[in-house]
Amino acid sequence: MNLEKRDIIIKEIQYWRKSRLLPEQYCDFLTNLYDDEDANKDNNPISLRNLQQGSIKIWLFSFGIISLIFLISLYFSVFPWPLQLATALSVLIICYGYSAVYKDRNNVISLILAGLGSVLTLGFGLWLIDLHDLDPQLWRPILIGCCGLLWCILGFLLRIGLLQYCGFAFWALLYAGFFGGRSPEASIFELEFLWLPLCVLMVWLCWLLHHKVRGVASVYFAVGVSLWIMPELDALLLRQDYPQWISLMLILKIAAGLALLFGFRKKWITWVAT
Template sequence: MNTEKRETILREIQYWRRSKLLPEQYCDFLTNLYDEEGRERGGNPISLRNLEQGSIKVWLFGFGVISLILLIGFYFSVFPWGLQIATAISILVVCYGYAGVLRVREPNFSLILAGIGSLLTLLFGIWMIGLHDLTAPYWKPSLLALCGLLWCILGFGMRIGLLQFAGYGALCLLYAEFFGSVRPDAGIAELQLLWLPLCVLMIWLSWLLHHRISGIAGVYFAVGAALWLMPELDSLVLRGTEPDWLPTLLIAKIGIGLALLFGFRKKWMVWVTT
């Protein structure tokens, strides 16, 4: 059996487990039956199942990892610049690496590790900027761009939609910050022209790629749906301008968006679920 079919079957078994469609022992049996790679490696010792069963080795390993992270946190500021970068990259490689390895067999644990890795990416960057007094205005935007690209690439590679969505969100914030510095006095009409073409582009890409690349159409559609409201959110939250009629416009756009989603539900649901 090829890898793609085996992963599809394993995902279905995990769905049966979460939905209680089959007893736990049957799901364990089917998982062991189809997980050829897991049998070849002798099984994965770090899993939610082993934690639940109270494996002493796993809990001791967890204690060691937490202690190591605390030690790194206490002494990170006195590390040389090169050692700080190497330490941060090593921790991120472990988090994202295990998230990718466990993506099929332990999807919940994989999501947790990917979330921890993403949070640490941002925190390590902010911490190092503060430690080394990097006050140039391009450092924080560069960090945001790096995080956005990293999350988009890893989210696509591991088929983690939330990670991809976070990546596009970071890039959208960078886009908003750039045009906020170029056009700080932009009105709501100009903001519509700034964001709505991106909304249309992302939804068009969702339609274009839904039958070519699996696991990406839903992310693009969600990003496009979020961009539908970005002109108002940009004006209200990022620029701090709040005309009296802005809440009315926001509610009207929400109503129009829901009406469009309802009217074209038979089309976009196909893209999202493909």
């Protein structure tokens, strides 16, 4: 194909991607169909082909990044706490920042950087709590809440549904821990009352926002479906001395949930796919 025509088509595909006129997977397919090896080299500079044919600058840059990671890992504990905090924030800003930069260029690299930043967020937080002998009963819930809020926001901004779902999962964990401490002897009916309204709320938000805000309906629906069985999981995993029939109730709850999904499949699939 003529190079000029190919460039015009690729620019048009990128415009469709940014304007969200076509789904992400269709844009990826069309880009791979019309793009040649040179364009792929520019979009993915760390592929095996480009590493084999790349300049010495790429290898020196890789060596510098790996060395920096090892230096931070080895000497992080001896840094003064302001430098520790600044180092952690700098690493996280770099990971999430480049994830946003590569979002439209290379989705795989963007996801890897976002995942790395999320793991480091939790890892640095736990490390700092341990290094400074902070009260884990206080600071771990604060860390979980901050991670959940950060991942919900970044998952929405970067359109990474899994990251947003993990943020809601951390908030659910914090919610379960709070009420587990306040009401350790709660009955199964009280647990149903704690969790099922949240399930209904998330499914309702999925229906309400599926035409108005892109990238949230599928996440809210997945969270709502997960909350459907949280009362039984709360009783089995986080509380003591619950009867064995809770396991049977969990199985019946899953069966009922699948029946509801099947019965209303035309509605919720439309919400999720929009």
